[in-house]
Amino acid sequence: MDLIHRDLKPDNILIDEGDVLKLCDLGIVTARNVGGANTEASRSGIGTEKYKSPEQGGFFAKYSSKTDVFSLGLILVELYAWDDEFEAMFDNYRSGIQSDHILDRETAEFVKILTEVNPKCRPTCAEMLEHQFLSYC
Structure with a gap:
């Protein structure tokens, strides 16, 4: 939807009766520029610290939609370990x-690419x- 949530955490992910994930608490969501996943934006460093x-560390920190990819990696760590x-x-x-x-090698490798410190080294959401x-086969 060309949005950056900026506060992804387990408390903000709901599962409805049809097992569909829904994101909530959209209070600090920002629009992602049409330029693509690597378009950087400068906004305040708000969000849940954990x-x-x-790149969300400072008030004028630059970040992209890959900041949400990093948070998803941390959520996977929490679920697994x-x-x-x-x-x-x-x-x-x-x-x-x-x-x-994280003892499972495949999980550890997936978490590793999601939580790369350099956002340019993280996958886009489409790549993820x-x-x-995440394949079912």
């Missing part, structure tokens, strides 16, 4: 340090959806 991408060191793992991912808590990790 799920912010590295919840333990007592969870907060430290998030800090590590934001710093580019991968966790050894085409990734073998």
Whole structure:
């Protein structure tokens, strides 16, 4: 929908009766410029600290729709590897340090590309959806 949510987290993802995911809390959503997934925008660094991408750190931080890709990677970490060191793992991912808590190699590799510190190295949403990790075959 050419939008950047900027506050993706489990609390903002709902599942309806038909098992369809719906995003809520659109209070800080911003329009993505028509220029594409790599179009950068400057907005305030608001959002839930725990799920912010590295580029959301400052008031005039530049970010793109790939900031939501990073947050999705952190959500996948939370779903897969919840333990007592969870907060430290998030800090590590934001710093580019991968966790050894994800034992499944395919999951670990998918999380790694979603949580690349450099947003230019992260997949676009379209690339993410085409990734073998999400394939049903």
